[in-house]
Amino acid sequence: MMKTGAEILCECLLKEGVEVVFGFPGGVLLPLYDTLPKYPELRHILVRHEQGAAHAADGYARVTGKVGVCIATSGPGATNLVTGIANAYLDSVPVLAITGQVPTFFIGKDAFQEVDITGITIPITKYNHLVLDAGDLATYVREAIHIAQTGRPGPVLLDIPRDVLQAKTEFIFPEKIDLPGYKPKLFGHPSQIKKATDLINTVERPVIIAGHGVNISRAFPELKELAEKSQIPVVTTFLGIGCFPESHVLSYGWLGMHGMGYANKAIHHSDLVIAIGMRFDDRATGVVSAFAPQAQIIHIDIDAAEIGKNLNADIPIVGDIKNVLQVMNKQITKREHVAWLSQLNEWRTMHPATEIREHEGVLPQYIIRQIYEATKGDTIIVTDVGQQQMWAAQYFFYDKPNSFISSGGLGTMGFGLPASIGVKVGAPHETVWCVCGDGGFQMTVQELATMVQENLDINIAVMNNGWLGMVRQWQELIYNKRYFGTQLYNPDFVKIAEAYGIKGVKVSKKIDVRPAIEKAMEHKGPFLIEFVVEPEENVYPFVPPGKTLVEFLEMPSPTGSLKK
Amino acid sequence: MTRKHILVALVQDKPGVLNRIASTLRRRNFNIESIAVGHIEIPNLSRMTIVVEGDDAKVEQVRKQLDRVVEVIRISDITYENPVEREMAMIKVKASAATRSEIIQIADIFRTNIVDVSPDSLIIVATGNQEKVDTLIELLRGFGIRELSRTGTIALPRGGAGPLTIEENKPLRHVVEHVLSEEEENLPNW
Numbered sequence: 143m144m145k146t147g148a149e150i151l152c153e154c155l156l157k158e159g160v161e162v163v164f165g166f167p168g169g170v171l172l173p174l175y176d177t178l179p180k181y182p183e184l185r186h187i188l189v190r191h192e193q194g195a196a197h198a199a200d201g202y203a204r205v206t207g208k209v210g211v212c213i214a215t216s217g218p219g220a221t222n223l224v225t226g227i228a229n230a231y232l233d234s235v236p237v238l239a240i241t242g243q244v245p246t247f248f249i250g251k252d253a254f255q256e257v258d259i260t261g262i263t264i265p266i267t268k269y270n271h272l273v274l275d276a277g278d279l280a281t282y283v284r285e286a287i288h289i290a291q292t293g294r295p296g297p298v299l300l301d302i303p304r305d306v307l308q309a310k311t312e313f314i315f316p317e318k319i320d321l322p323g324y325k326p327k328l329f330g331h332p333s334q335i336k337k338a339t340d341l342i343n344t345v346e347r348p349v350i351i352a353g354h355g356v357n358i359s360r361a362f363p364e365l366k367e368l369a370e371k372s373q374i375p376v377v378t379t380f381l382g383i384g385c386f387p388e389s390h391v392l393s394y395g396w397l398g399m400h401g402m403g404y405a406n407k408a409i410h411h412s413d414l415v416i417a418i419g420m421r422f423d424d425r426a427t428g429v430v431s432a433f434a435p436q437a438q439i440i441h442i443d444i445d446a447a448e449i450g451k452n453l454n455a456d457i458p459i460v461g462d463i464k465n466v467l468q469v470m471n472k473q474i475t476k477r478e479h480v481a482w483l484s485q486l487n488e489w490r491t492m493h494p495a496t497e498i499r500e501h502e503g504v505l506p507q508y509i510i511r512q513i514y515e516a517t518k519g520d521t522i523i524v525t526d527v528g529q530q531q532m533w534a535a536q537y538f539f540y541d542k543p544n545s546f547i548s549s550g551g552l553g554t555m556g557f558g559l560p561a562s563i564g565v566k567v568g569a570p571h572e573t574v575w576c577v578c579g580d581g582g583f584q585m586t587v588q589e590l591a592t593m594v595q596e597n598l599d600i601n602i603a604v605m606n607n608g609w610l611g612m613v614r615q616w617q618e619l620i621y622n623k624r625y626f627g628t629q630l631y632n633p634d635f636v637k638i639a640e641a642y643g644i645k646g647v648k649v650s651k652k653i654d655v656r657p658a659i660e661k662a663m664e665h666k667g668p669f670l671i672e673f674v675v676e677p678e679e680n681v682y683p684f685v686p687p688g689k690t691l692v693e694f695l696e697m698p699s700p701t702g703s704l705k706k
Numbered sequence: 707m708t709r710k711h712i713l714v715a716l717v718q719d720k721p722g723v724l725n726r727i728a729s730t731l732r733r734r735n736f737n738i739e740s741i742a743v744g745h746i747e748i749p750n751l752s753r754m755t756i757v758v759e760g761d762d763a764k765v766e767q768v769r770k771q772l773d774r775v776v777e778v779i780r781i782s783d784i785t786y787e788n789p790v791e792r793e794m795a796m797i798k799v800k801a802s803a804a805t806r807s808e809i810i811q812i813a814d815i816f817r818t819n820i821v822d823v824s825p826d827s828l829i830i831v832a833t834g835n836q837e838k839v840d841t842l843i844e845l846l847r848g849f850g851i852r853e854l855s856r857t858g859t860i861a862l863p864r865g866g867a868g869p870l871t872i873e874e875n876k877p878l879r880h881v882v883e884h885v886l887s888e889e890e891e892n893l894p895n896w
């Protein structure tokens with residue numbers, strides 16, 4: 143059947159199971175926006191800035207495991223996506239970005255709103271393509287979505303000129319995908335797996351580091367089986383939070399710069415690190431040359447290029463985690479590790495990381511804990527970036543996979559609000575809490591309008607500390623309190639919410655924290671709480687840059703000295 | 707140990723492939739000594755020969771990153787496979803009546819061809835491995851080089867099937883099925 147490029151695009155998206163696109167129109171996209179109404183099954187959510195579309199698609203993809211789709215027009219629309227695409231790239235999130243492009247006969251002539259977005263996004267996409275012929279469109283959409291979702295997921299981009307959207311051509315949905323150069327390695331090498339399990343079966347102080355890859359591979363039961371059968375403590379990475387229940391006796395928090403002291407100590411003193419779906423990011427390892435100095439390393443990842451990139455592995459296994467762990471679990475013997483686990487428990491008592499000190503003012507940690515208690519842990523927490531992000535990770539206990547959504551690799555301020563839109567759209571029956579700083583909230587604040595327009599029931603907690611807190615903390619601790627460029631003049635956040643038609647309350651007293659949280663949850667539709675929090679609170683533990691994981695600073699004791 | 711590495715890749719002929727490969731190498735701070743690209747015996751496929759400086763581990767890591775590029779079908783580091791390496795250079799040398807015969811002598815010793823003769827210059831076409839071409843250029847420098855163009859190295863491993871050999875009737879790579887080829891199954895430690 144003859145169809146236009148725009149129709150083909152919509153048909154293909156539907157065939158691929160896409161239900162929602164986050165977009166923002168523009169000149170070259172008009173043929174598409176003229177076509178979208180013919181496909182009401184394809185829900186279009188109008189954002190207020192293309193960065194928001196990319197982050198919303200990202201949040202959607204993280205909770206659903208499906209590809210998140212964002213659409214932007216050529217030129218500025220496309221460049222506005224760039225931050226969001228980079229964010230998805232660094233966190234391996236399957237996002238399909240569709241950009242309009244100037245008509246083919248204008249390409250290369252610096253036409254109005256022309257940018258080479260495929261060129262710009264080469265280093266931050268898994269795959270991208272400028273589609274020059276409507277006849278190829280179906281194939282490219284199919285390939286792009288396949289590539290985004292399989293192997294190590296990642297963002298892909300298709301740049302589609304206006305005339306390609308308009309051109310009429312025979313629509314044939316390609317049944318087969320022919321990508322001879324693309325073949326994710328799904329099964330680990332049996333002899334490598336054997337070597338790994340032989341080692342696991344003999345060591346005395348093993349520790350599992352479970353990363354985002356466990357979430358992506360949905361290898362939750364397999365991870366649990368491995369840990370339980372062999373009694374191996376599990377530490378997660380920051381993005382791995384939730385892939386192993388934090389209430390489990392074998393859960394020892396998460397590692398890294400603001401990770402739990404006992405988690406970092408466990409790794410430092412272990413004799414075997416079993417790294418599963420993680421990439422030894424510098425925020426996770428501290429000084430990498432001194433990472434786990436006594437340990438051998440088993441590194442399991444689907445991406446061969448991660449092996450040996452940041453850290454040499456003694457036994458690398460390239461494959462999909464679920465498949466690899468299934469094989470491993472058959473070869474694992476029952477172990478106890480009594481001494482090792484009791485050592486870890488001792489460290490846990492020595493370095494409590496999730497206790498909240500008695501304090502009159504409103505502590506951000508206290509707010510997070512109150513959200514935890516009010517929701518009984520049954521919510522999805524979406525964070526922005528900064529101190530509030532770390533507290534949200536530390537003071538909430540995550541038992542459910544994908545219940546903690548955060549920008550890890552890129553650390554993108556402004557991620558939280560739009561990502562929470564995607565999360566709510568992808569998981570409409572879940573309660574969603576968006577935790578933002580007063581700085582990051584203002585980077586994508588306009589998406590409040592999107593929430594209202596779509597009537598999304600999202601609870602927003604803005605931690606107003608009057609600072610770009612995380613940077614202020616570094617200035618305090620590393621630059622001798624030379625504060626510069628970090629103090630915020632803030633608007634009245636509740637009034638801002640109200641201006642958008644969102645109900646909101648301001649909380650400045652501890653006793654008002656819990657009632658406000660409950661009020662937000664009772665309310666249907668978006669609700670904003672501005673928490674006026676302790677302004678100069680710091681995130682601890684803190685492994686200062688250039689230090690090893692065990693050189694973490696802890697919350698100063700009341701006498702003022704830093705505990706080590 | 708830092709040394710010259712020769713990577714050979716089989717890639718699909720699609721726009722942007724060279725761009726992605728160059729971008730990956732640039733990001734990892736590799737200096738590309740040369741890239742040579744040309745079609746092969748199978749339609750829509752090209753072979754690239756990339757010469758970079760680097761230590762073994764770093765090159766292996768970037769090789770794996772290059773292998774992630776969707777259009778790259780296979781990529782292999784053949785540095786240690788004793789490959790046959792050749793490059794071609796066209797050298798336009800100043801030649802006066804006084805120096806001409808000496809230049810021709812040098813050209814002969816290096817088994818090169820002289821393809822153009824004009825009153826004040828010669829064009830010499832030389833093939834050989836990089837060292838040979840370098841040496842020749844050094845020798846000719848004294849006479850005055852007017853223009854120089856080099857192709858960059860191309861290389862093939864010696865003997866039977868090499869890492870990029872495509873056997874007849876065998877898929878380039880299994881795709882949708884996501885199964886390992888026997889050869890990959892038997893890959894040693896990564």
Ligand SMILES: Cc1ncc(C[n+]2csc(CCOP(=O)(O)OP(=O)(O)O)c2C)c(N)n1
Pocket residue numbers: 526527528529530531553554555556578579580581582583605607609610611612613
């Ligand atoms: C887009 C972007 N710009 C700058 C930074 C650097 N940065 C990291 S945390 C931070 C402060 C965040 O302040 P705020 O949003 O108020 O959160 P807080 O740390 O106070 O909780 C900054 C500026 C960043 N991560 N992202």
Ligand SMILES: [Mg+2]
Pocket residue numbers: 579580581605606607608609610611
């Ligand atoms: Mg702040």
